[in-house]
Amino acid sequence: MAETDMKNQPSDAKPSEAKPSGRAIGEPGAVRDFAGNLAGTPRTFRQTLIRHGTPTSDRAKSQAVFTNFFLHLLPTRTHLHAIKATTTLGLGVATLVLFVLLCVTGVLLMVYYKPSVEGAYGSMLDIMHVVPTGNLMRNVHRWGAHAMVACLMLHMARVFYTAAYKSPREFNWVLGMLLFVVTLGLSFTGYLLPWDQLAFWAVTIGANIAQSPQELTDALGVTSVFDVGRMQKEVLLGAHYVGQEALIRFYVLHVMVLPIVASILIAVHFWRIRKDGGLARPASADTADSGGAATADMTPALKTYGLMAVMKDKTPVVNREMRNTIMTWPNVIYVIGAVTMVTTLAMLVLGMWFDAPLREMANPAVPENPAKAPWYFLGLQELVSYSAFMGGVGIPAIVVLGLALVPYLDREREDVGVWFSGAQGRRVTLGSMVFAVLVVVGMLWFTVRNGWLRNWEATAHVPQIVITFFNPGTVFVLLFALWSVAVVKITRSTRMGAIALFTCFLVGFVILTYFATVHRGPNWDFYWSQAEWPVH
Amino acid sequence: MDNQLQTSERFKPPKTRRDFLGLLAAWSAIAAFVMAILGAFRLPMPSVFPESDSRAKLGKPKQFTVGAQTYFAKQRLWLYRDEAGFHALSSVCTHLGCIAERLDDGQFSCPCHGSKFDEAGRVKGGPAPKGLIWVELSVSPEGWLVADTLKEVTPGTKLLA
Ligand code: HEM
Ligand code: FES
DSSP states (O other), X not given: OOOOOTTOOOTTOOTTTTOOSOOOTTOHHHHHHHHHHHHHHHXXXXXXXXXXXXXXXXXXXXXXXXXXXXXXXXXXXXXXXXGSHHHHTTHHHHHHHHHHXXXXXXXXXHTTOOOSTTTHHHHHHHHHHTSTXXXXXXXXXXXXXXXXXXXXXXXXXHHHHTTTTSXXXXXXXXXXXXXXXXXXXXXXXXXXXXXXXXXXXXXXXXXXXXXXXXXXXXXXXXXXXXXXXXXXXXXXXXXXXXXXXXXXXXXXXXXXXXXXXXXXXXXXXXXXXXXXXXXXXXXXXXHHHHOSOOOTTSOOTTOOOGGXXXXXXXXXXXXXXXXXXXXXXXHHHHHHHHHHHHHHHHHHHHHHHOOOOOOSBOOTTSOOXXXXXXXXXXXXXXXXXXXXXXXXXXXXXXXXXXXXXXXXXXXXXXXXXXXGGSHHHHHHHHHHHHHHHHHHHHHHHHHHHHOOXXXXXXXXXXXXXXXXXXXXXXXXXXXXXXXXXXXXXXXXXXXXXXXXXXXXXXXXXXXXXXXXXXXXXGGGOBOSSGGGSOOO | OHHHHHHSTTOOOOOOHXXXXXXXXXXXXXXXXXXXXXXXXXXXXOSSOTTOOOEEEEEOGGGSOTTOEEEETTTTEEEEEETTEEEEEEOBOTTTSOBOEEOTTSOEEOTTTXXXXXXXXXXXXXXXXXXXXXXXXXXXXXXXXXXXXXXXXXXXXXXXX
């Protein structure tokens, strides 16, 4: 079919389709037209659906992207830098694909799942053993959730290390942090639904973490007038213990509230990428073959200029957009399609080979020992074993707020879009890794060997507030902060300080997660491996 | 020309009565909206709890001899009777709500993060921020020994038998 014009009308429309009005009803011509229309319906329907055939010219390719609801998220031309594998590693798209997969498999599971204390566990067994493809869907849903958190964290690290959070993308980074919190919320609320021992006890612990501000209000003696901890727990559980009320609340959050919030945030996240001028890229990506000098304050190419024509402001640099760009259709579509296929395939293979675990049915009388949360919460669980409030509320809040503020505290404009911002950044990253490994491993070794304040004669009776503010977890965080300040002082660069801090947190997260997964056993005691766990 | 001046960023028109009224209207709308949202979010905060009858009959006082130590799994509490009277310790760990196990020597140990408590529920080690809860006991008019698992009493309080 020929390419379309701006009015989106099929250019080969038959004259009969554009018939003049005014023919009297009942004239034989109308019946003939009707028969013709009927015969032509498959074709005209396709034309109205797709509005153009396979585009061949650049103009038609632009149209293909521009006039399609789903594709118009993308610019019609994309900068070459954006589809280089090393720019994004495909992680953002993989996260999106996993989110969609989770929505699809989740809705399928909803068909059989019963959110009631009596019915939930039984419906899980049905899904696993009776429902056609139920087990596979459940597996894909479970592994997909783990993979989404993993991709999300890697995506965040990629954005951080390529300095893609800098002006004008600060707010998109903040949106990203919100998505991070919402995604963890999705996974936490989903954890309760199978209603097995692990679910029950991990969520009991989670709900009590919500109550842990009492540790602070108790110390200040204000719990009787201002009990945030209790309020949080009651809102979460709708009761004093995990039971039917909690299950319904978690279900509503998991299948309605959080997915909707996440979808809205993702839509805005993507819209901002477009409005911020596409993916971040180094100045050199523009100068490379264009010859013209590109400076940081030039309006970024590929921005939508619509409003610029009607207001008084700097005129955008025209004619630069075309340099170093390629047609989005089909190049970018291929890349996205490839990431989608690889991600989906990986989940299918995982789901066929490995079954998602399910323990015995929840029993409020006997705690699971050890009751381990999913891997990405295990680092926190280790911190919580020092102080419930600091490990479960204080330190996570500091980390999330600290990360959200990064683009506002580090406003240097250089080296955007360059991994580690160059050689110095690579050195700082390595140095911070070594520092963080020493600090975290050292502290863990010390704590496992010697215990903490309560285990020592002289300090056995210190008030709780001392332990709340001085425990292995707060010591890490303080040392990380001091190290980052030192890096800012030495390098005179806030970007280097940010790299130092982010690297420390990342390494701390990885080591704590590993440690709690492998080396913590019953009673949260230290074991070299699970083989050493006592049997009873 | 006028229009251009107004749209220029540098031109700040003096505040007028109209602006004042406009601002007033805008802020009252915002205030009303915020109040409405706060009102709506009052809903998830329960005023009646499913466990609202948290009292449980443990038995008749004379069922328990001096020195008896009895566990009630459903209420998650240990009931003690000694010369001074009755008292009950909740076995729910004050750290994060697992159930502390009572060892042979009468001390408690929590399986989740290793909190330790002595016979009277005082913290001996681990991350627990405070001692085990002493649950309120009373005798009902019909002479039953009743525990209210959501009420706590000062440690050391005993119910005279
Ligand atoms: C549900 C979660 C998320 C989804 C689906 C998502 C998706 C995406 C996608 C598809 C891109 C395009 C580039 C790429 O593929 O890497 C992107 C870019 C970006 N994301 Fe995310 N993201 C999520 C969470 C986050 C988080 C947690 C952060 C950081 C806190 C973040 C910050 C950013 C920023 C700043 C960009 C622009 C990067 C650039 O210009 O190079 N996003 N995101
Ligand atoms: S719940 Fe008892 S030690 Fe953590």
